[in-house]
Amino acid sequence: MRRLLIAGNWKMNCGPYDAAELLEGLKTKKAEVDEHVDVLVCPPFVSIGMAVKYLYDTDIQVGAQNLHFEENGAFTGEISGSMLAESGCNYVIVGHSERRQYFGETDESVNKRTQIALEHKLAPIICVGESLEERQKDEHFELVKDQITAALKGISETNALDVVIAYEPIWAIGTGETATPEQAQVMHEYIRTVISDIYSNETAEQINILYGGSMKPANAHELLSQPDVDGGLIGGASLDADSFSEIITIAEELS
Numbered sequence: 001m002r003r004l005l006i007a008g009n010w011k012m013n014c015g016p017y018d019a020a021e022l023l024e025g026l027k028t029k030k031a032e033v034d035e036h037v038d039v040l041v042c043p044p045f046v047s048i049g050m051a052v053k054y055l056y057d058t059d060i061q062v063g064a065q066n067l068h069f070e071e072n073g074a075f076t077g078e079i080s081g082s083m084l085a086e087s088g089c090n091y092v093i094v095g096h097s098e099r100r101q102y103f104g105e106t107d108e109s110v111n112k113r114t115q116i117a118l119e120h121k122l123a124p125i126i127c128v129g130e131s132l133e134e135r136q137k138d139e140h141f142e143l144v145k146d147q148i149t150a151a152l153k154g155i156s157e158t159n160a161l162d163v164v165i166a167y168e169p170i171w172a173i174g175t176g177e178t179a180t181p182e183q184a185q186v187m188h189e190y191i192r193t194v195i196s197d198i199y200s201n202e203t204a205e206q207i208n209i210l211y212g213g214s215m216k217p218a219n220a221h222e223l224l225s226q227p228d229v230d231g232g233l234i235g236g237a238s239l240d241a242d243s244f245s246e247i248i249t250i251a252e253e254l255s
């Protein structure tokens with residue numbers, strides 16, 4: 001059975017000092033997590049070391065928000081998969097809509113990042129999702145299918161089992177607007193059929209599909225109750241130890 005994954009994306013928030021404060025709060029509330037739930041925080045690169053240090057004796061794992069697709073070399077300002085693995089990360093977010101929108105990431109570069117993440121035993125959390133305009137034009141299913149197909153190009157079925165997909169409708173990220181539980185379920189079910197067509201039904205049933213877009217304690221229960229919603233990628237609410245812990249508790253209750 002799929003385990004629920006509750007992942008916090010801190011975005012460009014919390015340098016080491018603020019990270020320490022947030023981690024302290026989180027550790028006080030949720031050092032131990034139900035065995036059926038996975039919990040992850042993704043701080044900015046400079047706070048990963050602090051997070052690994054604070055969380056080493058807890059059930060909370062640490063991931064990164066991005067990685068470069070080359071091993072090493074003259075790529076000023078970039079961070080490689082081996083550096084993240086060496087720093088104690090288990091996961092890495094790939095192709096977040098903010099990366100696609102502001103930093104020119106494409107389906108092709110998302111695919112390269114996914115491949116290198118897997119090579120370094122970092123579980124890639126591949127973000128997909130449509131803009132409001134695309135949804136209004138009824139293009140959202142086709143777009144999400146294309147994003148997933150491109151991201152998984154060349155990834156073996158065995159490696160695909162380590163992949164996490166995050167469905168994040170762009171219109172719901174950081175806006176306070178959330179997809180209804182029904183909208184999320186319909187898309188997640190569709191994503192599973194896309195994965196099933198690429199690999200097999202068995203593999204599609206094992207892959208975690210997270211919902212992201214203004215998830216908070218007030219809507220987490222409804223969203224996480226949907227049969228194909230296997231967790232959340234949480235931005236704003238993960239910056240508050242109380243809110244993030246509450247969402248983890250909701251996931252524990254549902255497991």
Ligand code: PEP
Binds near residue numbers: 168174214233
């Ligand atoms: C995100 O950053 O992936 C996200 C879903 O943000 P928020 O929860 O703030 O909408």
